[in-house]
Amino acid sequence: MSVQEINKHAVLPPIISGSDKEFLERMQRYIITETERVCCNEEGPADEYYIIYRNVFDKVIEYVTAYKSILTSIKKEYDTFIETIKKGQRTAFYLHGKLKVLAGEPTALVYHKKRIAQLQAKMGLIENNSSKIQLQINEMKQVRAKYDTKEEQYCTFCKDPLKPIPGMTLQESVNLDALTKYLKHLEGKYAEMEELMSKKYVPIQRKADLDEEMTVVLERRDSTENLNNELQFSHQKLQVISQALTLWVKSDMSRSFQDFVENIQKSKDLHDKQGIVEELLEEDPSKAKEAEILLYFIERFNELISLGEYEKAVYFAVNGPRRILQNIGTVNKFKAVGKIRGKPSPLLLFFEAIFSISHAFRHPVDAVLTLEGIKCGLSEKRLDLVINWVTQERLTFSEEAGDVIFDYGEQDTYNKAKCLALAQIIYSECGLHKKALLCLCKQGQIHGAMEYIQQFKDFTSDDLMQLIKSCPNIELIQCLTKEWNGKPPYLSFGLAVLHLFSVDMKKVGIKLLQEISKGGKDAVEHLLINDPFCSLEKWQEVANICLQNGFDQLSNDIMSVLRSQAGVTEISEEDDTVNLMQHVFW
Template identity: 40%
Template structure:
């Protein structure tokens, strides 16, 4: 966008004119981006944001007039905010007015509906009275019939079930196929219970015997503990007395032995056994006999048995929350997850495996005691398989998962399969990749969402972003605009890739034609544009450009290939070693 003469008159210096040009370019590019990204005619709110940002640039540039310009911008912002507020109030008032206008009509319809319902209630009450009268007459007839007949033996007759079958709806209880399926389910459940009875359960008498044996062992342990304390005290006293007599014998001026022994015996009588007096005893040997440890093991066993009871009873939600709050995380593992996944028949919307993982994420604080990588991956797969993207969004944004690269790949794959949630999945994958340090995939997810500017800002801020990572992003989201962005300056910083490097890297691949389109666009951009691009390319050698020209000739881009060859041959030091009909190879080219 060219600068007008009036603007040049106001801005005298070259820096002012350059700033004005950059400002016009910024406004034009942002408006063009709004036009491309949105429908025809960008909303006033977005255009206002563009001009507000331009005004901020003017304020930052004209530091001498910063207070005045800031005050002007503040007045504009306040005025626009007031206009928005008045607009909202006007819309609210119009809505209220519309509701008031339709209120009489609504009242008329409600009164009419009330009259209809009163009539239906009267009809229902009349029908109910008739049915009740018939029921009373039938009951009297049956009672008279039973009194008149003699009682008969009914032991050999089959009992007819009365009432609704548990676990089936009334319609299903009348369907033979549903009854057969329900019967198969009960037979399978009975077989499972019988199998578990043989392999996992023992008679109650065994438990009672073990309890008696444990009490006897604990009593014996207490008696041995008392005896051990006495022996430790005796050992401590004798050891002290031995050391005292040895020191008395070695001393030069020693008192009488009887007086010395009296004083030492008084000290010995005051001794007690301490915890540190276990001479030569390995404490790990007796760790299993610790009452606290025994009690804790009993509690864990009771907790696991309670979980098994809830699971076998079909109370999967209660079992899931019970397992999620298990002490020491004994049930917060993949084995429990696999057990929930094995359930195929359940009631409710959420499957048991998803109930368990949801309980895991609810029962922990963000960032603390998170589920492991494998468990997090399995939970997200289960949620995505059943279409619960909202749960995955909550888990990822609230940091209730252990992030991994594979987790981000699973979310991205689901977005590719379901276009309705593609943007959400890419945003969640970007969070996961960024947290894991997989920068190339994080930038690729932003590019696939159309956030090219944000992606380049992310790439330039990441110091570990390599040339291979740039090519990975380009191959993952191929487009001519993205290739141009990679080969252009970004806010005064050098380009990440060169045109020659991109084109040479894409030779003999699916993106080869896209590279030739980039060269063709540069060639059509004006006189000397392609030559300037080739001569200023420090990432691609003359041999690589020669290979590009050869490939252009083979793919039918004859004019482009001849132009590249002519540019290379026109440089000092360029030597044409061989020339055939389909290829030309250049060697020993030196850019001066």
């Protein structure tokens, strides 16, 4: 077939109708207008071009009804392909950043090692300088001590001869008779002072000797009393037997003496004597002695307090029998003493002593003394003692003791972590799991807190909401509203957000929304699907809160996910005629 024949039968281009031509021109103007509005050219951002042409494609599909289904399928495939490309770009960007970090790790490691070497060298120089300075200080101390010794010797034995003698004129000081008379006067005065000192004061060694003599005398008295009790008991027995024997001899002695004694014990003659013997047998001399010892310790303790010998009083209070002086009354007496300038607090010495020997007794120190001891240690700024008491000694913990340490940590921010750890130990020992969990969270141990929740399993949603209010930590809220070790979340994210905004914790709620908005629509959908506690109406309230606080995209994502759920429709507040149960009856 020739070329003329082919041209002869060529298909003519379609004739465009007026409405189609007008539609095409309107679409062309729309593209030009939107492109100028977003200020982009052909080399501009692809996302904006994509949105413009996607809208044009939608309008073409609506206009061309005959090819609507096939064009819709084509658009859907293009959208899927473009979304896959975007996701791949995001993944590539993330991996590129991660690769940069991994590539920079060897360099950072080299820098860190170099810095370690520099710091070690610097520490060596500082230690050398410190040792030299310490040697110089020791040498200066030795020189100063020698100088002070020489000065003291000079001042003791060498008087200045140029100074006048006290009590004498210049003429008398050069007169031999006057000097001899004054010397005798001074010697007499010295003898008088020595006699006065011997009468008024006694050496401290004499007191120690008297104490030893007192101990010996008391031991001798106790042994004598025990011997006297035994002799009295023997005398009473012999007296009873003597009377019984006299009566037996006066009788006809037809019965044996043993039978006679058994019979006479039942008679009235020896009834009073037998009662005396039974009382003697039942009496325990050791109890009377113990009562005397207790009374002695109490009286001696009160005497030492009145004399101001508080260290000895502490010794008596701690070593008293049956812990007789380890009570709140003793604590009040030491409190009344107060602080002594230049000496440690008697009350602190008392608690330090009774806590240090707590392992020697069967029962631990009671809760009242434990609480008072902790208060005393903290008031004296001795947190080191309180740490040792709580972790090493046998004490009886209470909620009040934990609260005291917790409040002290709130005031002393430098030692707050230590106080929280101690309070956590006490709360755990007392079974106060809510307060122990709060201490863990305030220490920043979020994973430890989650393990604690999983271990005890007796925390309600109200308890966890109160925990969020007391410790508004974003990481804690995220852990509570997500799966943990394969188990469902303990709290609803939506309810948590609503709770934060309802208790005037708007800032925390906004931070939480910011963290969620970073994950995009996928994160929102995952939250909604895995949240069995929050109803759809509550999620709609969350969306409204997002919209009110400037999170428009997050609000749209929530509403979009809600609409995509099967059987879910948005109900406006103005539509009061909607029947929520209509689908059940139809």
